[in-house]
Amino acid sequence: MVERELCKVINRLKDKKNALIPLLHVIQERYGYIPPHTIDLLSDELNLSKAEVWGVLTFYSDFKLKPPGKHIIKVCRSEACLAMGGKAVQEYIRQRLKIDFGQTTLDGLFTLEDLYCFGNCACAPSVMVDGKLYGRVFPEKIDTLIEEILSGELKKDERQV
């Protein structure tokens, strides 16, 4: 994102007493993580110490410190999903992508994240792929979802050639 655009948003919100978390959301959404230089920017503009900004952003699991892969897969780990075989789903997806939660594949294509509950508990197990939620996701469905992404990427590559 152009820095100027970020400054505009900061200017719009900075007089609010509670602007920090909304602004971190804006940065997280645009960059996919919180780049270090934006921490300096926020602390200057909001008149907070860097420690305060750092403290807040590391408290919340939504804010990431590393850039994510191209596609983000989020898996629910809560009880309702566990009751429907969620543990097997978690294990399957980790094996399939050969990474653990919080990691990104070496090719930078997939980031795997875990969280507790999408509120889709009547249709468990739940998995979110690039912001779209899926219910009743059993291992076969994971294969389909991943294949879809991979074939989409392949088409993009072909177009570029």
Next chain:
Amino acid sequence: MKGKYRIFIPRDFSSSSLGADEVSVAIEKEARKRGINIELVRNGSRGMYWLEPLVEVETQQGRVGYRNVSTKDVSSLYNAEFFKGNGNHSLYVGFVEEVDYIKRQTRLTFERVGIIDPVSIDDYIKHNGFLALKKALEMRPEDIINEIKISGLRGRGGAGFPTGIKWETVFKTPSEVKYVVCNADEGDSGTFSDRMIMECDPYLLIEGMIIAGLAVGAQEGYIYLRSEYSLAKEVLQKAINIAYERGYLGKDIMGSGKRFDLEFYVGAGAYVCGEETALLESLEGKRGIVRPRPPVPAVSGLWGRPTVVNNVVTLATVPWIIREGGEKYANYGTDKSRGTLPVQLSGNIKRGGLVEVPFGITLRELIYEFGGGTYSGRPIKAVQIGGPLGAYLPEDMLDIPLDYEALQRVGGIVGHGGIVVFDDTVDLWYMMRFAMEFCARESCGKCTPCRIGSQRGVEVIDKLKNNRGDEKLLVLLEDLMDVMMNTSLCGLGGMAPYPVLSILRHFSDELGLKKEINYF
């Protein structure tokens, strides 16, 4: 031009997760292809999630439904002229309101959910919307509070505190500025009633919050929404904007000269922020660290001002009570648990979904008669009630009535009204450990019993699993849970032992432990 045939396809998080959006696109496309004039409404879900995507068609006698529709069924549905409500299709379920699951419910808070177009304010008004607000604008604050007290409404977020008393405290605490904060940080596994209200009937929450503001003398409100609920955010934002445009929010509510401003604030992935004081810290832009009480938020809440903090379903129940009267609400339910509770059936259950019923119904009726038993068809081993901090109960205890006090007597909680069912393949060691692991991960870190205790809990459970005959370890675990329950600052550390102790208490055989514990 409006279509000749009205078709309803839900647009809520869960229906979409089962393909409702794709079905909606396919149905519109096919209508164009065949030259059929339809009007497609994206309603909310009725809460019968085992039927979703449930496509409904308006007929003169009422709405009929077609269950579990996928894009593959669209062509055959058109061949059967489903848009006329024809019954000659294998997915036909008949009149939706005649389906037993809906018919047996008492829908007060959820009276409009699934019926209306959520963002259409006119639809809301047509279905008795804002009648309560109109009434409340002519009432004295004391009378609004009194009506809520008569209704017996208790906080539906988990703690079950009487709403009228909370409001009265805020009303009586002198301050120029007061706030109404809606706790929409519904993080408990197995719960989705708040999400459904926000996605399927957002004006109801807005109306409830304005009434709360009028009752306590607050002119500003916040909805603290968890970030996982992206659709709720979109729907609420639209609804708030429209409510401002139409004069229900802002400086002159319905021409009364009274003001109420409302905005929402998105959390950032922290379970503990569902605890009201941590929520307030987070809303102030800080780390979500729990505050010691007293003072309670009703006396000193957001930025030190008297603040009503109520969860979504609680606030969304207020309009019905004001419209119909507190006494009528109190007629439902049991002695100290008045009214209805939107119960959420989930996990390994055949017919998962939202069931609003008066308190007093037994868990067995809910799970078997509404829920139809397990999804897998295997016997039920355990049921967890009230979220990740709720107790696990065995099958033979399911005759307990749904009631705050009755559940408390067996070490359980109503919590947020979520019921998660497990069949006999459940790994109870894993679930017990999970409760502590979850607490360790989500602890805000302010108090030692929760921060350290939960970590120690994980370790002791692991040790015990490998030394099942070691009674000393069992005593140690019990002791640790006792310390956490009695000395933690908030409900997270204070209730995380419930699942552990209830599993130890009721499932010692399955765990391979020789000794039972006698908690509860």
